[in-house]
Amino acid sequence: MAEEIKKEPPANFKITIDNITIEVPPGTTILNAARMIGPEVAPPAMCYYSKLKDSGGKCRTCLVEVAAGSTADPRPMPKLVASCRTNVMDGMVVKNVTSEKTLDARKGVVEFLLINHPLDCPICDQAGECHLQDLSYEHGVVQTRYEFKRRAFVREDIGPYIQLHMTRCILCYRCVYVADQLTDNRVHGILDRGDHSDISTYISKAIENDFSGNMIDVCPVGALTDRTFRFKNRVWFLKPMDAHRDCDKCCGKVTLWNRGDEVYRVTTRKDQWGEVQNDENGKPMWICNNCRFDKKQTSDWVIEKPTSINRHSVISANHYQVKVMPHDPLDKLLNGRSPLLLMDIHEESKVNQQDVHLDELFGPATGKTFNGEPLATGHNVTDIKEGVGANTQGTDSTNPGTH
Amino acid sequence: MSKKLLLDKIGIEGIKGFEVYRREGGYKSVEKAFKMQPNDIVEEVKKSGLRGRGGAGFPTGMKWSFLAKPEGVARYLVCNADESEPGTFKDRYLMEFIPHLLIEGMIVSSYTLGSKISYIYIRGEYDWITDILENAIEEARQNGFLGKNILDSGFDCEIYVHRGAGAYICGEETALLESLEGKRGLPRIKPPFPAVKGVWGSPTVVNNVETIAAIVPIINEGGEAYSKIGVGRSTGTKLISACGNINKPGVYEIDMTISVEEFIFSDEYCGGIPNGKRLKACIPGGSSVPILPANLLLKTAKGETRLMNYESLADGGFVTGSMMGSGGFIVLDEDQCVVRHTLTLARFYHHESCGQCSPCREGTGWMEKVFTKIENGKGEMKDIDLLWDIQRKIEGNTICPLGDAAAWPVAAAIRHFRDEFEWHVLNPEECLKRNYGLAHYADELQAPVTA
Structure with missing residues (x-):
């Protein structure tokens, strides 16, 4: 009898999160149910990554209060639960941002995550797309109560493409799951334990695997960075564009990060939770290292469209959504002063002399061409020499007024 | 003198060996249990009121009845001998001086739970005890209590001793299972609980050394008789490892009816505090449980005498009480900071x-x-x-x-x-x-x- 009931197609479970009720299939986690409702009620997740099996449960930022376990057993759960690893029950009532307890615990977790974090955002390549940064803005406190030395590690190059900056790591284990689940051989992992745990390859072994670059994308902080992109640019100066190419190793569907015509970096396409997007068959679109690191020409790619970026993200600032042309702030900034530095240099070198007509020159123009010589066709070498002499003797002759 | 069930034969010379242990009535519970149905044994354990001796004090019979029993899936019994809590050394004493008691309890428990392969996960620092246990297992096997078709019952059982590598966290049951599987000893996220998905993904019961050893007197004397020892829901006897500023540190078996004061000051147990010092504080159940000042230790907030049992030590919750824990009794005198x-x-x-x-x-x-x-x-x-x-x-x-x-x-x-x-x-x-x-x-x- 009991088995017969089990075999029936399970009905959807009703779950209420922050007073919003939604029906989800059984087996959904609280976090995913909250994500179905929307970002307003979705708890933050630093270690959970829906595309990586077994991830989650470690960072404790997604803790929520369960005010009622289920319709059958409406008792509240005694402790806060990790929403990423707790499945919904029918009639469950969850409190996320409406719960004082949750917010308090989350504040604590953020503080814990930050006490050993170097906070070197100004020089970190991850700044602007860092989950820890977002989390601290939303849930952190202004000042730290930690007054001791932070733990620090030596930076390590793990292979030709990836740099590991362990000091920034929050030990989410996502990169370990990537290596386990996407590559055929994991050569890195967690060494040691506790707050001196260290992600590393044992004895500086290089990570050389076609899909190892995805470790960079899943890293929520700046612990794993793209060596081909290191210090090249800030992400908010780049324009992300969806692009694709035919690749025999991966799906070839990527986001290009351009500035002008130059491709600065290539990443997977990410969804609103910062995770890699699924293709139409529901398969995550991980990309191979060839696409990521070696195809840095716009001509390698077929560009589809600008990537849509959440308008709250710093990356979307000033990109594509401009409706009104901005006015030129220079006049206001100079406040009546005449521009000094750059303009004066140009005057000094006379590169910008408008009365030098290049088409009248005999040969190719050189710096000397502009050195105060009225130009006529067929002037000889001595003319130029004298011109140089005049320039070194005094600045008066370089004054545009002398012409 | 309170009743002893586990350590009653500890003084007998040669009790470490199979011969003497058997002569003194050892392995009787195996013979008795194999004539019973496993479900009846679980009922017997439930009746005894035995609570887990590892620290949490969860009723053992209940834990056993939760074990999932799907067809065709192996079940496992794992003995948690990763005794790493500071102040706790009762299991070491038991395993070192009367190892056959644990093996006997393991065989009975394995039979009850249907575990054909059982493990003893022992902390790495107890390396000499690993030898003692393996010796005992070998002796039991040679005498037909382990291996194929034990006592013609048709039940096969093997016990393996697995050494940890010295991590406290591996005493947590799911971290222990991870470590047993050869992985990093990181606790698993529950649910699923080990009773459903434990070692090698199969239903598993993890029990403390003392809990498993206590199965032997329960089978021998019956759950009913066992439950009559002690007070209320604290039944049977409990090993307490006493240490700190006391005259006679060591492992004592108590029947949970004596008061904390008696335990510290009577000559039968700790024998008072040396050098005429006064009692300042005490951690009654291993380093993890709340420390209590002398006044709250000896009397509860209600003014009642505090007894050495689960309920009385926990009286007042964490505000004015503590916990029985694993029984690591640490005494601090007035000179301690x-x-x-x-x-x-x-x-x-x-x-x-x-x-x-x-x-x-x-x-x-x-x-x-x-x-x-x-x-x-x-x-x-x-x-x-x-x-x-x-x-x-x-x-x-x-x-x-x-x-x-x-x-x-x-x-x-x-x-x-x-x-x-x-x-x-x-x-x-x-x-x-x-x-x-x-x-x-x-x-x-x-x-x-x-x-």
């Missing part, structure tokens, strides 16, 4: 945190640093509140109970000994030279007037 003592524990938990989840990984290290600061006379008043806040944010927010275990001693130390912390802050130089002393910690408490 609670701040320094708690620093030692904080350092231990920092060192042993596995680093999987952030509150425990970062919080334990932070607490240790703040404690060091206070202990070295550099503390400020706000540091005491900071410690309180840190422990509050660790407790209950971690994957496994290690976070709680790290937070509780700190919380209790601040709750009961805040004066001593403040004295350290206010007397930064004096606190380096002398201890705070007994102060008022043994003063008679006013029992609250009940309406």
Whole structure:
């Protein structure tokens, strides 16, 4: 009898999160149910990554209060639960941002995550797309109560493409799951334990695997960075564009990060939770290292469209959504002063002399061409020499007024 | 003299060996159990009221009845001998001096649970005990109590001893299972519980050494008789490993009817405190449980005498009570500094945190640093509140109970000994030279007037 009931197609479970009720299939986690409702009620997740099996449960930022376990057993759960690893029950009532307890615990977790974090955002390549940064803005406190030395590690190059900056790591284990689940051989992992745990390859072994670059994308902080992109640019100066190419190793569907015509970096396409997007068959679109690191020409790619970026993200600032042309702030900034530095240099070198007509020159123009010589066709070498002499003797002759 | 069930034969010469153990009535419970149905044995254990001796005190019979029994899937029994709690050494004593008792209990429990392969996960530091246990297993096998078709019952059983590598966290049952499988000893996220998905993904029961050993007298004398020993829901006998400032440190078997005062001061047990010192504080159940000052230790907040059992020690909750825990009884006399003592524990938990989840990984290290600061006379008043806040944010927010275990001693130390912390802050130089002393910690408490 009991088995017969089990075999029936399970009905959807009703779950209420922050007073919003939604029906989800059984087996959904609280976090995913909250994500179905929307970002307003979705708890933050630093270690959970829906595309990586077994991830989650470690960072404790997604803790929520369960005010009622289920319709059958409406008792509240005694402790806060990790929403990423707790499945919904029918009639469950969850409190996320409406719960004082949750917010308090989350504040604590953020503080814990930050006490050993170097906070070197100004020089970190991850700044602007860092989950820890977002989390601290939303849930952190202004000042730290930690007054001791932070733990620090030596930076390590793990292979030709990836740099590991362990000091920034929050030990989410996502990169370990990537290596386990996407590559055929994991050569890195967690060494040691506790707050001196260290992600590393044992004895500086290089990570050389076609899909190892995805470790960079899943890293929520700046612990794993793209060596081909290191210090090249800030992400908010780049324009992300969806692009694709035919690749025999991966799906070839990527986001290009351009500035002008130059491709600065290539990443997977990410969804609103910062995770890699699924293709139409529901398969995550991980990309191979060839696409990521070696195809840095716009001509390698077929560009589809600008990537849509959440308008709250710093990356979307000033990109594509401009409706009104901005006015030129220079006049206001100079406040009546005449521009000094750059303009004066140009005057000094006379590169910008408008009365030098290049088409009248005999040969190719050189710096000397502009050195105060009225130009006529067929002037000889001595003319130029004298011109140089005049320039070194005094600045008066370089004054545009002398012409 | 209270009744002894586990250590009654400990004094007999040669009890370590199979011959003497058998002559003294050993392995009788195996013979008896194999004539019973496994379900009846579970009922018997339920009747006995035996509670897990590892620390949490969960009823063993219930735990056994929760074990999932799907067809065609192997089930496992794992004995948790990773006894790493500071102050606890009862299992070591048991395994070292009467190893066959554990093996006997393992065979009966394996039969009950249908575990054909059972493991004893022993902490790495107990390396000489591994040899003792393996010896005992070999002797049992040669005498037909292990291996194929034990006593013609048709039941096969093998016991393997697995050595840990010295991590405290591997005493947590799911971390233990991970370690047993050969992985990093990180606690698993529950659910699924081991009773459904344990070692190798199969239903598993994890029990403490003492719990499994207690199965032997339960089978021999019957659950009913066992439940009559002790008080209330604290049935049977409990091993207490007493240490610290006492005259006779060691492992004692008590029947949970005696008072804490009697346990500390009577000659039968700890024999009082040496050098005529006075009792200041005590951790009654291993380093993770709350520390109690002398006045609250001997009497509950209601003014009743505190007894050495699960309910009485926990009377008053964490505000004025503590826990039975694993039975690691640590006594502090008036010369001990609670701040320094708690620093030692904080350092231990920092060192042993596995680093999987952030509150425990970062919080334990932070607490240790703040404690060091206070202990070295550099503390400020706000540091005491900071410690309180840190422990509050660790407790209950971690994957496994290690976070709680790290937070509780700190919380209790601040709750009961805040004066001593403040004295350290206010007397930064004096606190380096002398201890705070007994102060008022043994003063008679006013029992609250009940309406």
